[in-house]
Amino acid sequence: MAVKISMQVNGKAVAAEVEDRTLLVTFIREHLRLTGTHVGCDTAQCGACTVDMDGRAVKACALLAMQAEGASITTIEGVAKPDGTLHPMQAAFKENHGLQCGFCTPGMVMNAIDFARSHPNPSEQEIREALEGNLCRCTGYHNIVKSIAAGAKAMAAGK
């Protein structure tokens, strides 16, 4: 069954008619062609599809598009400033080599930004626990942990 949905994505109003079973991540990737949000599993384990929905990091593979009706969504494409300047968390990942193949990275960054809002000066253990829902196969997490610690500090300092 087709359903009509509308929401804000990266500050823009979008509306579409989609099959009712369409996942939010499918809507973002296939309908809006915002391909920075990735799909790395089919069991809601890997977190590559993480986006921000109304101020919370959510896994876009675990929501139907219609569950986001009326919501405000930010994807990785909407994180940097319009002039291209990286968000402090993105910059921290770059400075600390917190990414290799880049596939898990958008989800990592979206989750990290949400986490850092409530943890301005997190401990290593807090960061590692906060990454429970995000898998990375390249970095061994070492530099992701460093990136998030640095990014959280930079966000708190209002950089």
Added chain:
Amino acid sequence: MNAPLIGARIERKEDYRFLTGAGQYTDDVTLANQSYAAFVRSPHAHAKIKSVRPDRAKKAPGVLAIYTGQDLSKLGGLPCGWLITDLNGQPMKEPPHPSLAQGKVRYVGDQVAIVIAETEAQARDAAELVEVDYEVLPAVVDGAKARAKGAPQLHDIAPDNTCYVWALGDKAACGAAFAKAAHVTKLEFINNRLIPNAMEPRVANGSYSRADDAYTLYVANQNPHVERLLMTAFVMGLPEHKVRVVAGDVGGGFGSKIYLYAEDVAVTWASRQLGRPVKWTSDRSEAFLSDAHGRDHHTVAELALDKDGKFLGMRVKTTANVGAYLSTFASCVPTILYATLLAGQYKTPVIHCEVTAVFTNTVPVDAYRGAGRPEATYVVERLVETAAREMKLDPAEIRRRNFITEFPYQTPVALQYDTGNYSATLEAARKLADVAGFAARRKASEAKGRLRGLGYAAYIEACGIAPSAVAGSLGARAGLFEAGEVRVHPTGSVTVFTGSHSHGQGHETTFAQVVADRLGMPIENVDIVHGDTSKILFGMGTYGSRSIAVGGTAIVKALDKIVAKGKKIAAHLMEAAEADIEFDRGVYRVKGTDKKKLFGEVAFAAYVPHNYPHDKLEPGLNENAFYDPSNFTFPAGTYVCEVEVDPETGKVAIDKFTAVDDFGKIINPMIVEGQVHGGLTQGIGQALTEGARYSDEGQLMTGSFMDYCLPRADDVPSYQVDTRETPCTHNPLGVKGCGEAGAIGAPAALINAITDALGVKDIPMPATPQVVWNALRKN
């Protein structure tokens, strides 16, 4: 401007696009008139296909076509790239490996049919409606059981499910060494089957242009030229110039994306039948069932020692489970990349290794990060540590007594190490790991009721595969050089085309550092292009930690030609003899004068040749080079792992993990450290959390991230890493490669630490809390 770039921690050029969602992975490419494919896969490990009835599925909404094995029966099978000759001089058994099953399926996940529809959801829905009648046959999943009498037989041409029995080394001399031994250490273990799980699942999008009579395949792959060569020459019978293979941004490989897979062939072939591009995107469940797995050895290993702990000989017998079919490089992994590494860092005078490769009703097994070398290191380093404990020797001391100290060194298992300094990495690792303070830390743990252990692994690996002539004599069916092209633009900026492929390694930065350093320009002026057969002249791709040592050297060779041609142009411009021109980081000078021309000026003269030696030189500044290495490179190092075990729960916590590696010269230390961190984590995964399990009926029991435990952030520690440097002697950069080291050395270090903590001789991998808890109860 001319500060050295080699050795500098430069932030990666590729990161901006990955951090902003602008990467272009294969699934991000959607072509005009795109159609979508889903595969019907066997739910049985072993069965005859009595019939495939697609009629209902064909009527489902959006379905465009359904093809079965019968439709693809005229295509060649998927080839194996390495011929192993068995003990009797006979070629290995190479059963047909069809892209869609021909009458029989041999593992759960084997492809039976391809369903193509307007949308991915429609293709998947319709795949469910394809009716397949199977006659289920008994299955065998265990390598040792596959050779037993009465075991189910997979392939008519491979009696006893045996692909080959192969051996390396002097068996008689080995027997004599064991006869005079004062002590023999023996271990029997399984090197557990792993599932690579790059975060980006495989994707293939085939497209055919009738106007050009040409195909393009977009594919998540580590070596697009090899993919093209295998697919055109062996499977589809097409000329290579009519097939373009593009592997853009690839989300990790670890070996699993080296191979030519059935799905790649099926979508490419179908795109012509249908006249539309056909895209298949694997989901994670399919990845578990169809990406080549790794490891899966059953091994009995013995080390003979004299009374002082000097190694006299090593004897190894391994059964390697290669799965249901031979994947692209499956045959060389448990042989050429395994037995040749059994000397490790030691002067073991005689070694004999026998390997039996067997077919089973499981996913094909091939190279996974380290590929043979982690298995060899596990054999050597578990034996050495166990021998030290049995002989009451310090495990560091037994290593010192046996280290190779003079180079070049010819091992008894075919390799010749060019250089190394094994005591340097051992002592540095001991210091960094504070081994001296271990006894006090162990006491403190005991006071809390915890068990603390320390383990070493001193690994070696052979990288930079390989001298083509050597590889050829060992059965390789391809050359193993690399190609590079340096294109200098008229105003002096540079585009480099490399046959190496980056899928996380950061070549766009590392290679640019090499080029910018040599040509004396800012790194921003150099771009690296990889992953497209239409742009790059040729390439053997990225695996075996070969990119900087072989691909990087090809670029250096091309740079040499650029610099040499530039010298001729500069000599003309400055009216000097060519012999008097020197070049250093971007500046051509006339020796002993203040005359100079910048590299950019020379490039400009090459493209705007108003004042140019036309009688001697062609205009333009573009050079390519092929580089075939003269030897392997031999990265080596020592890892020290310290664990604390909770005897109440069996949970192992890694307290410290220290890695000191010798990768030769390092171009970008930040990137190298990242490679080590990632490798260590995959090695820790093997030892602690990961293991593929099949039921006796051949069902994969670990088919999702809920059942197969990839290490998470709170399973691993922060690492202490450092390097020592003995430059490789036979390539101009002095580099050795760093991609696999962590995965090679970590499992043995970790299991050595756990067995030390528990006071047991051995423990199986993965040492999950249940395994550890049971071992403690048994003890």
